[in-house]
Amino acid sequence: MKIARRSLLKAGSGLVAFAALGRTATAEPASDDGAARLVALLGNRHAAIRLGRRHLSRHPEERDAAQLAARLTTRLAPAGGPIRRAALRRSLAADFAAGRVTALDGWILANTEVDLCALAALKAPGTGATLSPPPRHDG
């Protein structure tokens, strides 16, 4: 209970960043690298990385940064071009409206932001080795 609450407080500021996108809606991600541009949408990367790691520990099959980035890009910029924060806001609202939500560490999150967290975790130093999905073992 206690540890979880404390992580809430720390993770809380990160989640504020998700919903506070409107304040900087005109800003464009700076990097040319697709995954990095997506991760740049996050306000508090530390919190996102923590949540992303939690998600990946439960869903190791999603340890594929390229696939996550492709999925996010398709959602956020289906016609190509820059990824705008407004598109992220719309995607989050659409996820919530359609019930595409995930309870992660208790947080009720849109699937898009869970993907962003997972991507941030995979791009974080120390988790680079897990950019590719783990090998599958038959039997």
Place this chain on the structure above:
Amino acid sequence: MFIDARKLPAGTLLDCDICILGAGAAGITLARELAGSPYKVCLLESGGFDIDQATQDLYKGEIAGRYYPPLDTARLRFFGGSTNHWDGNCTPLDALDFENRDWVDYSGWPISRSDVDPFYARAQPYCQLGPYRYDPAYWAPLAGGPALPLPPEKATTNIAQLSPPTRFGEVYRDDIGRAANVTAVLHANVLEIVPRSDDASRIGHVRVAVLKGAAFTVTGRHFVLAMGGIENPRQLLLSNTSAPAGLGNQNDLVGRFFMEHPVVDGATFQPSRKDLNLKLYGETVFGERALTAFLQVSDAALRRHKLTNMRAPLDPTTRYRASVGVEAFDELADELRGGPAPMSNWLDVKEVIEDFDMVLEAGARKLLHRHLFASAEDDVCFTMDTMVEQTPNPASRVTLAEERDVFGQRRVRLDWQIEQKTEDNLWRCFEIIGAALGQAGVGRLRSWREHAVRLWGKERLNYGFHHMGTTRMHQNASRGVVDADCRVHGLKNLYVAGSSVFPTGGHVPPTLTIVALAIRLADHLKRIAGERS
């Protein structure tokens, strides 16, 4: 007029048209509504004008099964009843609460919200509230902020009007005392409700005892049991001279379906931005009145997902106060302030130790200049101390214990049981509200579901002290103790007032509904008493 039963001579016989047993919110409302009518009213109250330990001890009882606070602390036994410790939170039940919901076993009132609406409107001034308006748009200008733009297919905002709170015993004491047709008898403990010897379907009299005085009798044409959600079934069960199972208990329903409003600190809301206008959800004071707002799952979502409801207020908290270790430290400090009592809750000690850095931080911020730590003083998130609708459960019940009180009457035994689906509903409701908050772009909700066992356990669960359902209302005698007029099935002149008649409890405190139903019952009694005259 008030009479002290301790001064009545032995063998006294009081006669009246309408005898009300119990002077809490329901009993006092009934008496006040009947004041000035052509009917002679007798209002019997066990206590006096102030709390008295010997009288309060009559409320002691046995707890079986699930933990519940001691029964002599969960209610008050003196003039005004439990309104003497009521916190004043008022919201009418939703229209859906009255409906027969096919996904909620035993749901469905024989009356609708529209039937009760006129009486809710009349109940407002009783509770010293504002106009009968609970739509957020009406109050938003006064509060200085709108309701959150939640998608109506998921969640909605509801209003709670805050009574001062009205201490019925103090506020209406003079009215009762002045009423020429009302005799309020204090220190009068009803022992038994006794049917007439020539007609078992009619109550003839009640036997009354006094702690330091002589027993006496009250006869009447109509009787209303208004002793509260635990004492009402006890009194019916104790009244077994002519009906061995107790009055109205021919179908073994008296005392069953006991419901509370569990209060679970089950989620936290993190707003998306600091300047989000949440004034409506704080306390808005207007004159001597106040109101606040809370979140709940919308009617549409409840129907779609087949859920029972919950009421989630937003209580602001600072970053460091939202530490469990700090909470535990505060609780321990409270214990120690009360004297050198042994620390009863070692869990608190453990939490303080494990969360010691946060406790130190909080201490430092209190001791040092606050301007150095301005951000820590900001309200950064909101806890949701959530009141939960309990699903009706016949196994959750009030019965008679073997132990007896000073009058030789069997004490009460409470076996409160909560079905797993009540808990499951809560977590599902949080998911829906969380999605609504996210969809509206106003923030995120964190549910504490992973700590469910502890949150619903003895240490963390809180209680409304709302005792409901034990003499439930249903048109069919095989499914309810009272009918739509609150008359006990099988008895022509015995009625029940109070939250014990609620077939379902909703997710809001019951006092406003208790008062509304008491006014409705008073109108009914005036009507039928007039017909007989």
